Amino acid sequence: MARVKRSISRSLFEVPVFVALLMCALSPEAPSEAQARGRGGGRNLARGSVHGANVSRDANRNTNVNRNVNVNQNVNVNRNVNVHGGGYYGGPCCGYDRWGHPVATAVAVTATAVAVGTIVASLPPQCTATVVGNVTYQNCGGTYYQPIYQGNTVQYVVVNRP
Amino acid sequence: MFVAKRRFVAVAIGLLLIACTALAWWSFAPRTNRAAGPEIDPKAMAQLSRATNYMRSLPAFSLSADVTQDEVVQDDFKLQRTSQVRIAVRRPDRMRAEVYGDLGNRLFVYDGKTLSVYLEKERYFITQPAPATLKETLDAALEKHALELPLADILYVAMGGELQSSVRDAGEIGSSMIDGTACLHLAFRGAKVDWQLWVQQGTQPLPRKIVITTTDAPTRPQYNARLSWDLSSPIPEDRFQFTPPKGAMPIAAGVLPAEPARDQAPKSKDKPKRD
Numbered sequence: 474m475a476r477v478k479r480s481i482s483r484s485l486f487e488v489p490v491f492v493a494l495l496m497c498a499l500s501p502e503a504p505s506e507a508q509a510r511g512r513g514g515g516r517n518l519a520r521g522s523v524h525g526a527n528v529s530r531d532a533n534r535n536t537n538v539n540r541n542v543n544v545n546q547n548v549n550v551n552r553n554v555n556v557h558g559g560g561y562y563g564g565p566c567c568g569y570d571r572w573g574h575p576v577a578t579a580v581a582v583t584a585t586a587v588a589v590g591t592i593v594a595s596l597p598p599q600c601t602a603t604v605v606g607n608v609t610y611q612n613c614g615g616t617y618y619q620p621i622y623q624g625n626t627v628q629y630v631v632v633n634r635p
Numbered sequence: 636m637f638v639a640k641r642r643f644v645a646v647a648i649g650l651l652l653i654a655c656t657a658l659a660w661w662s663f664a665p666r667t668n669r670a671a672g673p674e675i676d677p678k679a680m681a682q683l684s685r686a687t688n689y690m691r692s693l694p695a696f697s698l699s700a701d702v703t704q705d706e707v708v709q710d711d712f713k714l715q716r717t718s719q720v721r722i723a724v725r726r727p728d729r730m731r732a733e734v735y736g737d738l739g740n741r742l743f744v745y746d747g748k749t750l751s752v753y754l755e756k757e758r759y760f761i762t763q764p765a766p767a768t769l770k771e772t773l774d775a776a777l778e779k780h781a782l783e784l785p786l787a788d789i790l791y792v793a794m795g796g797e798l799q800s801s802v803r804d805a806g807e808i809g810s811s812m813i814d815g816t817a818c819l820h821l822a823f824r825g826a827k828v829d830w831q832l833w834v835q836q837g838t839q840p841l842p843r844k845i846v847i848t849t850t851d852a853p854t855r856p857q858y859n860a861r862l863s864w865d866l867s868s869p870i871p872e873d874r875f876q877f878t879p880p881k882g883a884m885p886i887a888a889g890v891l892p893a894e895p896a897r898d899q900a901p902k903s904k905d906k907p908k909r910d
Contacts, residue, residue: 516738518716519705519856520849522787526827527801528777573708602884609759609884620759620886624781625738627757627886 515568515594515628568594568628578613578629587616591631605635673804679821680805683798683832686840690793695725697865700786702736705856713856720785720860724793727768729875732785743784744877745772751877752782752888759886760879770794780888786860789842801825810836813843814861827851839866 520526570576575595600613611618611629618629690696700720705713718736723729728747734740740755750765750772765772773791776782784790792798804824811820811833818833833844847858879885 517707517852517856519707519852519858520828520847521704521783521785521858522791523798523801523823523825523828523830523847524788524791524796525777525783526825526847526849527798528774569708571709573706573714604884607885609886620757622752622754622759622761622780622782622886622888623890624783625741627754627759 515592515626516573516624518625568592587631589631589633593618593629593631594626596629603635608635610635673824675802675805676807679807679823680799680802682807682819682821682834682840683802683805683823686832686834686842687792687797687799689840690789690842691795693726693793693866695723695870696793697721697723697868697870698786698789698862699865700860700862702785702858702860704858705854707852707854707856711854713854718785722786722790723870723874724769724790725870725875727770727794729870730769730772730784730790731870731874732790734785741785742877744875745769746875746877749877750776751879753877753879753883758880758883760877760883761886761888762877762879763888768794770796776888779890781890782888786845786862788845789862798823798825814863816843818843839864 568576568578578593578595578597596611596618597613597616600611600618603610603612609620610632611620617632617634619632620627620629698721700722702718702720704716704718706716708714716737718734718738720735721733723731728745730743730745732741732743734742739757742751742753742755744751744753745765747767748765749762751760751762753760766775769790773784773787773794773796776784777787788798802823802825806822808820808822808831811818813833817836819836821832821834823830823832827850829848829850831844831846832842835841835843841862841864843862845858845860845862849856849858
């Protein structure tokens with residue numbers, strides 16, 4: 474009799490624990506701020522128009538104008554400047570510091586090249602601008618950056634030598 | 636004693652279960668404060684149409700605006716960015732917009748053939764072919780290049796666009812004074828934004844204030860613009876011409892590739908099966 478009681482009380486204990494943990498695990502998390510990003514270039518800005526919200530082609534769903542960028546998977550990505558961590562728009566992952574200043578881009582060390590296709594919000598120091606075929610490129614220590622205007626900011630895409 | 640203790644724990648866990656169930660239900664359930672359901676007040680819609688029609692009747696206009704726009708940093712801190720905007724429009728194919736603000740000074744010029752953008756600090760400019768009307772140019776810039784002109788809604792509506800079809804909920808709030816002018820305060824809800832409009836009372840129903848709240852971001856950042864209009868000063872033709880300043884460098888407008896390295900990496904699911 475005592476054994477039956479104990480097993481009942483055990484099930485009283487275990488079943489609710491299991492169900493409670495399951496329900497807590499199923500509770501949806503708050504939507505991430507990143508879900509709403511994609512406006513204003515790399516910055517996480519409030520939407521500036523009702524019409525724009527209706528048209529709403531968030532940046533990451535768009536086709537890329539820079540299709541001829543050759544992504545070389547073998548290039549060793551310098552993690553300090555790579556902005557692809559959690560989506561390139563918004564937040565400290567994306568070339569802006571915790572107060573929204575563009576993070577200074579590190580100059581690539583000889584051993585590590587910056588991967589073609591890497592996007593940064595600002596250039597490393599000491600770059601030389603050259604215009605090739607009506608497009609400006611910034612040569613920063615042998616790495617070429619192409620400025621692109623998107624949303625309302627300029628971002629720089631690492632490209633092959635033009 | 637031991638059994639009683641177990642029972643107490645079981646009751647506690649049971650309460651936890653109920654709390655978790657309630658939390659889960661609350662999270663999934665629609666917000667109860669909207670339980671009454673959206674209601675489109677025809678009076679608010681009529682006021683919106685009145686302002687829309689009035690803006691469309693203007694052959695040309697100039698306006699200046701004080702704008703604030705939240706930038707979310709550190710996930711939930713809303714920095715308020717400030718800018719001043721000056722716009723001149725002549726129907727159907729001339730537009731000039733100047734932005735002086737925290738995130739850089741910009742100039743946008745549309746001359747009926749090309750749309751040019753000049754970025755003062757960076758000394759970059761963009762000149763690209765544009766459609767024959769301002770309305771088409773606005774659409775093309777937004778859709779192709781995610782390029783949104785300042786006070787885009789004003790330009791869009793003035794050039795024949797409409798915002799009515801996106802409204803899910805609308806209300807007329809009441810009268811309100813904006814910069815010393817009596818206005819009517821209107822409120823609207825759409826898919827990703829809630830917005831408010833203050834329309835000047837009287838014979839010139841112009842928007843004098845706009846607030847747009849981004850509702851698909853958890854922090855609900857806001858855009859706020861207060862507008863002053865000039866309907867009488869003539870706008871010289873050279874205001875609608877763009878010549879790149881000396882030393883300015885041409886760049887492209889575009890949409891950045893999204894995570895190119897990952898896009899091209901093969902997904903584990905797509906790995907070929909071994910026979």
